[in-house]
Amino acid sequence: MLQATELSGGYGSGLIVRGVSFSVQKGELFGILGPNGSGKTTLLNMISGLTRPESGTVAVKGKMVDSYTPKELARVVAVLPQMTSSQFAYTVKETVSLGRYAHQTGFFKSWTQEDETAVQEAMKQTGTSSFAEKPLSALSGGERQRVFLAQALAQEPEILLLDEPTNHLDLSYQKELLDLLKSMTANGLTVISIFHDLNLSSLYCDRLLLMDAGQIHTIGTPADIMVEQHIQDVYDTDVQKQPHPEVPKPQMSLLPNMPALAEVDIHEGLLEHQPDYIAIRPPVPLKALSSGVIGAGWGWRSAFVNRHVDKSYNMEHFEEEAAAFFAGKGFDLNETVGMMTAVKMEDAAWRMERQEDVSVFAVATAGVGNAVDVTQPRSSWKKQITPGTINIWVFANGKLSEEAFVQGLMTATEAKVKALADAGVTDRETGTMATGTSTDSLLIAATQRGAYQQFAGSITPLGIAIGRAVYEAVTESLQKTTKRRENL
Amino acid sequence: MRKRSTRTFLPNKKAAYLLALLFLAVSVFIGTAVGTIHVPFRDIALILSHHLIGTNLYLDTSIDNIVWKIRFPRVVLAGLIGASLAIAGAAFQGLLRNPLADPYTLGVSSGASVGAVLVLFFHISIPFLGGFTLPAVSVAAAIVTIFCVLLFAQTIERSMKLETIILTGIIFSSFLGSFISLMIALTGEELRQIINWLLGSVSMRGWPYVQLMTPFFITGALMLMYMAPELNAMSFGEEKAKHLGVNVQRKKMLVLIAGSVLTGAAVAVSGTIGFVGLVVPHFVRLLIGPDHRHLLPLSMITGAGFLILADLTARTIVSPTELPIGVITSLVGAPVFALILLNKKRKGGVA
Numbered sequence: 001m002l003q004a005t006e007l008s009g010g011y012g013s014g015l016i017v018r019g020v021s022f023s024v025q026k027g028e029l030f031g032i033l034g035p036n037g038s039g040k041t042t043l044l045n046m047i048s049g050l051t052r053p054e055s056g057t058v059a060v061k062g063k064m065v066d067s068y069t070p071k072e073l074a075r076v077v078a079v080l081p082q083m084t085s086s087q088f089a090y091t092v093k094e095t096v097s098l099g100r101y102a103h104q105t106g107f108f109k110s111w112t113q114e115d116e117t118a119v120q121e122a123m124k125q126t127g128t129s130s131f132a133e134k135p136l137s138a139l140s141g142g143e144r145q146r147v148f149l150a151q152a153l154a155q156e157p158e159i160l161l162l163d164e165p166t167n168h169l170d171l172s173y174q175k176e177l178l179d180l181l182k183s184m185t186a187n188g189l190t191v192i193s194i195f196h197d198l199n200l201s202s203l204y205c206d207r208l209l210l211m212d213a214g215q216i217h218t219i220g221t222p223a224d225i226m227v228e229q230h231i232q233d234v235y236d237t238d239v240q241k242q243p244h245p246e247v248p249k250p251q252m253s254l255l256p257n258m259p260a261l262a263e264v265d266i267h268e269g270l271l272e273h274q275p276d277y278i279a280i281r282p283p284v285p286l287k288a289l290s291s292g293v294i295g296a297g298w299g300w301r302s303a304f305v306n307r308h309v310d311k312s313y314n315m316e317h318f319e320e321e322a323a324a325f326f327a328g329k330g331f332d333l334n335e336t337v338g339m340m341t342a343v344k345m346e347d348a349a350w351r352m353e354r355q356e357d358v359s360v361f362a363v364a365t366a367g368v369g370n371a372v373d374v375t376q377p378r379s380s381w382k383k384q385i386t387p388g389t390i391n392i393w394v395f396a397n398g399k400l401s402e403e404a405f406v407q408g409l410m411t412a413t414e415a416k417v418k419a420l421a422d423a424g425v426t427d428r429e430t431g432t433m434a435t436g437t438s439t440d441s442l443l444i445a446a447t448q449r450g451a452y453q454q455f456a457g458s459i460t461p462l463g464i465a466i467g468r469a470v471y472e473a474v475t476e477s478l479q480k481t482t483k484r485r486e487n488l
Numbered sequence: 489m490r491k492r493s494t495r496t497f498l499p500n501k502k503a504a505y506l507l508a509l510l511f512l513a514v515s516v517f518i519g520t521a522v523g524t525i526h527v528p529f530r531d532i533a534l535i536l537s538h539h540l541i542g543t544n545l546y547l548d549t550s551i552d553n554i555v556w557k558i559r560f561p562r563v564v565l566a567g568l569i570g571a572s573l574a575i576a577g578a579a580f581q582g583l584l585r586n587p588l589a590d591p592y593t594l595g596v597s598s599g600a601s602v603g604a605v606l607v608l609f610f611h612i613s614i615p616f617l618g619g620f621t622l623p624a625v626s627v628a629a630a631i632v633t634i635f636c637v638l639l640f641a642q643t644i645e646r647s648m649k650l651e652t653i654i655l656t657g658i659i660f661s662s663f664l665g666s667f668i669s670l671m672i673a674l675t676g677e678e679l680r681q682i683i684n685w686l687l688g689s690v691s692m693r694g695w696p697y698v699q700l701m702t703p704f705f706i707t708g709a710l711m712l713m714y715m716a717p718e719l720n721a722m723s724f725g726e727e728k729a730k731h732l733g734v735n736v737q738r739k740k741m742l743v744l745i746a747g748s749v750l751t752g753a754a755v756a757v758s759g760t761i762g763f764v765g766l767v768v769p770h771f772v773r774l775l776i777g778p779d780h781r782h783l784l785p786l787s788m789i790t791g792a793g794f795l796i797l798a799d800l801t802a803r804t805i806v807s808p809t810e811l812p813i814g815v816i817t818s819l820v821g822a823p824v825f826a827l828i829l830l831n832k833k834r835k836g837g838v839a
Contacts, residue, residue, distance in 0.1 A: 050727055074733025081731075086724050087585050088778030098721050102733030109717060135777075155732070 001026040001190045002047065002159060007056035009046050010214075015054060016042040018214045024207075026158075029185045030192045031201040033225065034211030035235050040194045041082075041163055043211070047192065048079045048161050060159065074102035078157035082164050084148050089135035092128055092147050093119070099154030122153035125180060141168035149177070160184075162193035166200060178204045199251045202226050203244065210234055226250035263450045266361050266395035267352060277307040277329070278345050278363070282447070286395070288337055289405045290443035293322045295337035301445065303336040305329075306365055306391050311342050339441045341389045343367040347484060349476035353469040355461035357451035358398040362412075362469035366390045366477040371420070371434030373427035390416060390436060390474065393443045394466055398453045400446040407456035408444045411463045415470035416440075423478045504776045508789040512567070515793035519563040519800045520555060524807065527555055536560070561695045566799040566813070567792035568701045569690065569758050570768075572708065572750040574791020577765025578772070578783050579712045582719040583743050584650050587773075591751035591765040594653065594744070595660035599633025600626045600755035601686060602664045608682050609671045623700055623756035630752020633660060634744060650726065653744075687812030688759035690799055697757050704753035709788060711746035715739055716780035723778065761814045763821025764791055764798075770828060 003023040010016030017039040024030045034040050045051040047058050049065045058065040060076055068076070078099070086095075099122065100115040123129040126146045136144055145168045152160060160181070166174040181191050182204055195201035201208055202222040210217040210225050212234045218225050231239050231252055238255040264284050272279040285300040295301055305326060314321075318340070326338045343365040350363040367389055372378075394412050396404075417435050425434045456462040521527050531547055535555045538545035545552065576591045584593070591597060603626040606612065614621045641656040672682055712719075718739040721729040726736050754761070768791040769783065776782050795813070798820065802811045 048731065050730060070730060070735045071733040074731065077731075079731040081727065084724055084728050086778075087587055088582075088723055088773065090720075090723075090778050094720070094777070094779055095724075098717075098724070098732055101717055101721055104717070151732075 001028075001061060002192070003059040003062075004043075004047060005057050005059070007043065007046055007053050007058065009051060009053035009055070010039070010042055011051070016214050017046065017053075019056070020211075020214075020216055021056075022209055022216070022219055024159075024190055024192055026190055027185050027188050028190055028206045029182060029204055030190075031205035031208045032192065032194045032211060033198065033201055033208055034217075038211040038234075039214040040211055042214075044079075044161055044163055044192070044194055048077060049073055050079075071102045074155055074157075076157060077159045077161060078152035078155040080145075080149055080152045080160070080162045080165055082167060084144075086136060089137050091133050091135055092123070092139070092150075093132040095136060095147055096123055096128070096132075096150045096154050099151040102155060118156055119150075119154050122150040125153060126150040127176070142170060142173055145169060146173070146177070157189070159190045159192065162191065164194050164196050166195075166197065174200065198226065198231065198239075202249045202251060203247060222249050226252060228252075261449045263397070264447045265359065265397050266445075266447065268350060268361070271350065271363070273345065275308075275345065277305050278348055278365075279303060279305045279331075280363075280393070280395070282395075282445075284447065284449075285335065286445035287400070287448050288443060288445035289409070290337050290445070291441045292337045292339045292443065293319065294326060294333060295335070299335075299337075301335050301337050303331050304393060304443065304445065305331060305336060305338045306345075306348070306363070306393070307338065307340045308345050309340050309342060313340075313342070337443055337445075339391045339443070341365050341367060341391050342369070343389065343391075343477070343481055344484065347477055347480035349473045349480065351469040351472040351476070353465040353472075355465040358396065358453055358462045358465060360397070360462070360465035360469045361395040362466070362473045363393040363395075364390065364470065364473035364477045366419075366474050367481050368420070368423075368425045368434065368437060368478065370437040370439070371425045371427055372436060372438050373430055373432040374435045376427060376430040376432055378429070390440045392416060392441070392470055392474065394445070394470060396444065396446040396453070396456075396462060396466070398446060398450045398462065399448050400444075400456070400462070401452075401454045404453050404456040404462060405444055405446070407460075407463065408466055409442060411456055411458055411466045412442060412444065412470045414458065415467045416474050419471050419474035419478065423475060423482075425478070501776065501782050504782070504786060505789075508786050508793070512789050512793040512796075515796040515800075516563055516567070519566070519796040520559045522800055522804060523554075523559060525551075525554060527551060527559075531555070557694070561698050562690055562693065562799065563796050565693050565698050565701065565757065566690045566795045568698065568705050569754045569761065570764055570795025570798075571788040571792040572701075572705050572754040573761065573764040574768040574787040574794070575709055575712055575784050576747040576750040576754075577791075578769035578780070578787040579715075579719060579743055579747050580765070581769055582723045582778075582780050582783075583740065583747075584654060585723050585725065586654075587770060588766070589654075591747060591754075592661070592760075592762070594634060594657035594748070595637055595664060596630050596634050596657075596748045596751045597755045597760050598661045598664035598668070599636075600630035600752045601760060602633075602667050603627075603629025604685060604756065604759070605668050605671050605682055608685060609675060620696070620700060623697070623753075626756030627704065627749070627752045630748055630755060631745075633664070634748035634752075636660065638741070638744065650740075684812060685759045686814075688761040688814035688817075689802075689810070689812050690758050691803065691810055693757065701753055701757050704749050708746045708750035708753070709784075711742060712750075713781075713784050715743055715746075716784055719743065719780040719784075720778075723780075759812070759814065761795070761817050763817045763825065764795055767821045767825050767828075768794055770825070774828070 001024055005021050007020045008015050008018050020043060032040050046053045096119050123132060126149050128147050128150050165177055169177060185191055208222055208225040209219045217234050218230055228239055228241050239252040240255055241250050241252055244251050266282055270280050281303045285302040288301045289298055290296055322338060323333055326336055327333055348365045353360050392412055420434050427434045453462045517529050517532055520532050521529060532555060535552055537543045539556055573591055580589045580591060581587050604622050607622045607625050612621055617624050637656050637660050641652045645652050675682060718734050721732045721734045730736050769787045772783055772787045772790055798816045799813050802813045802816045
């Protein structure tokens with residue numbers, strides 16, 4: 001559809017773009033990325049025929065771009081620049097109608113039904129119909145940008161060139177605009193767009209071109225471009241790559257340049273003991289991976305609560321009830337990990353373990369009324385609602401990799417299983433050694449300050465500390481609950 | 489943000505055209521009727537129909553002479569000049585994307601003035617042209633000027649950005665202006681004649697001048713109106729216009745030439761008459777919006793009516809002495825324009 005060959009050019013003296021070659025297929029959404037001054041807009045201007053390249057060629061539909069007449073070109077290629085303005089108060093409808101200029105032929109340039117339909121359709125697609133009669137000057141920047149998009153669409157182009165189209169748009173319109181473009185590429189429109197936002201372009205584009213100092217750094221699928229090393233090379237900025245939660249496209253997070261942080265220790269002194277819950281509110285938010293009633297999954301959390309509920313607790317609407325309880329106690333639901341157990345809070349146990357440059361503080365409440373051997377065949381899990389839970393918190397005073405979090409979960413679980421085995425807890429149904437209970441919860445939270453811990457396997461300092469702390473805490477809590485039951 | 493109310497649209501374009509034509513017709517009749525001898529509207533209608541469509545006339549020939557030989561050509565000439573200046577102003581404003589641009593911005597009128605003043609100063613009389621030497625030289629000078637400006641701008645920058653053209657126009661304007669001043673300084677008794685010409689007048693011109701003006705007017709006005717869609721596109725900027733499919737280089741050139749022909753002819757015939765090209769399009773734009781397909785013809789009609797009334801005022805207000813018409817247009821135009829600007833400023837918008 002579009003083929004650029006060895007394009008070089010720029011304004012005035014000096015080449016801003018040097019030897020850029022690429023091709024774009026029909027129906028592609030092609031993104032151009034690069035830092036300020038890397039020549040993105042110059043490249044786009046050469047493609048659109050606005051700037052004549054010093055050397056190299058641009059072919060549109062197999063024909064050189066400079067052999068088109070202006071009108072012919074406008075029927076094939078439409079351009080949405082970063083900012084268009086007029087000193088005069090044209091209405092939205094008048095502005096969009098100008099998009100039909102290239103389609104109006106003959107001496108009197110009469111306005112046909114086809115023109116009207118194209119204009120109405122373009123305004124409908126961009127959601128600008130509702131202010132069709134307003135003057136442009138009465139619109140916000142984002143609304144104006146959509147009007148000019150409508151103008152470009154009214155040209156009924158086969159190729160649409162955009163220069164940072166999402167610049168003035170708020171979040172919902174960014175998404176709508178890109179969804180619209182994406183759906184139009186499915187109908188055969190070819191879109192070439194400059195993006196500032198790496199993540200947006202990764203989400204929507206079929207292919208990306210990463211510019212660096214006027215040359216192509218990398219060209220390929222989002223996965224090819226969104227490599228931490230590439231982005232660091234080109235933008236000279238620290239980023240971290242993560243998967244998108246729903247879409248199999250990589251995303252980049254900026255890593256702000258923060259001053260070295262003072263170390264923070266999570267320890268016994270921070271434990272708050274209440275009759276119906278224990279809590280820890282660390283001085284800084286902790287990066288946490290957990291299961292729990294609220295605040296499960298990944299997150300930065302600033303409060304951790306383990307709540308006692310009665311054995312007869314109604315499990316039907318436990319999420320709403322629990323949320324109301326935690327909120328009522330003054331915990332911010334967005335920043336809290338909350339767990340529940342039938343175990344009395346007096347039976348909670350904790351242990352601090354230090355290994356080399358890292359320390360681990362573990363808290364456990366262990367009830368085994370419901371102990372289960374997960375390795376035994378079993379018919380149904382859902383029926384079972386008798387509470388009896390082992391809740392474990394592991395706080396690591398160090399900077400953990402994601403790998404360390406996962407290994408930490410494994411290590412903590414192994415320690416729990418060993419504690420149950422050493423305490424002789426059995427699955428009542430099968431009579432075999434229990435490996436846990438049916439509703440166990442686990443939390444690993446790290447201060448992300450201090451020494452870096454890449455691993456938390458069983459022979460690493462962090463792994464050893466986790467194993468020891470969890471084992472001791474679970475064992476002690478088991479002893480307390482067992483004693484309480486015996487005393488009954 | 490500007491409120492919608494600041495652009496007061498007339499309910500529809502037809503009404504706007506009717507209103508403008510009515511204004512023009514009333515101006516023509518009043519302009520013809522009022523003077524030392526009052527001529528009733530009915531007589532004017534009779535005389536006009538006699539001359540235009542050949543109906544019988546039973547009126548005194550002296551009245552006929554006053555109306556047909558003196559007043560009516562003057563009104564028509566004033567109308568043509570007003571129309572030319574207004575449509576050229578509207579086109580230049582659209583092209584230069586500047587609501588304060590004016591046929592005088594590009595140095596065209598200075599060029600025309602230099603031509604005229606040269607004729608007055610050296611008492612040049614070209615054979616076969618006789619009394620038409622001045623307007624002929626003046627139009628020629630205007631066109632030569634715009635080509636010089638464009639050539640100069642192109643030498644500076646091949647793509648001829650509008651900013652470059654405006655700057656070049658201003659440079660030429662001051663340069664040519666100093667020429668005029670020089671000639672005035674060197675003049676003895678022709679001083680008054682030159683000053684009078686510079687201030688502008690349409691008196692004692694008669695039909696020959698109308699004939700001289702008409703072909704320039706028709707050519708220029710038709711060219712500009714035909715390019716209304718391009719002017720719309722170009723008022724969003726040259727790059728945008730190019731993206732929309734406009735052959736910017738060529739159309740820009742055509743608009744500049746058409747506008748200069750109109751301005752040059754008007755200046756040649758009547759001297760410099762300020763503010764018509766600025767105030768009239770501005771006012772029309774406020775009423776019907778900036779769409780050049782309507783702005784250009786409506787500015788033309790309104791400009792004609794406006795200058796006829798201005799001329800009427802100029803010749804009657806201190807009768808029997810006549811004021812230069814440029815004095816009237818500036819006296820009316822400048823304060824009105826100031827008011828429009830103030831109003832805009834208060835509403836916090838840009839043109």
